[in-house]
Amino acid sequence: MRMIILLAALLVVGLLVFRQLNMGSSTNAETHVEKIGQNIGNHPPKVPVKPQDVEAFGDQMNQYIKEVESERKKQIEQQQQ
Numbered sequence: 001m002r003m004i005i006l007l008a009a010l011l012v013v014g015l016l017v018f019r020q021l022n023m024g025s026s027t028n029a030e031t032h033v034e035k036i037g038q039n040i041g042n043h044p045p046k047v048p049v050k051p052q053d054v055e056a057f058g059d060q061m062n063q064y065i066k067e068v069e070s071e072r073k074k075q076i077e078q079q080q081q
Contacts, residue, residue, distance in 0.1 A: 042067050 045060035 042071070 048057045
């Protein structure tokens with residue numbers, strides 16, 4: 001009986017590992033969004049390590065978000081045409 005339970009548990013764990021490893025090769029909406037973000041040439045600002053740099057980081061992050069938003073809007077408009 002213990003051997004059957006052990007085999008069933010091993011089967012479940014193996015199935016979960018298999019699904020997790022194959023998740024990267026699947027095509028779904030999340031991977032499409034990631035690809036859109038990769039096509040944009042901008043990179044997010046580095047996270048500051050000094051407390052006095054946090055305010056400047058906030059401004060840089062807001063600028064980055066606005067740039068990414070405008071690039072994504074352009075991409076969406078191009079796809080809809």
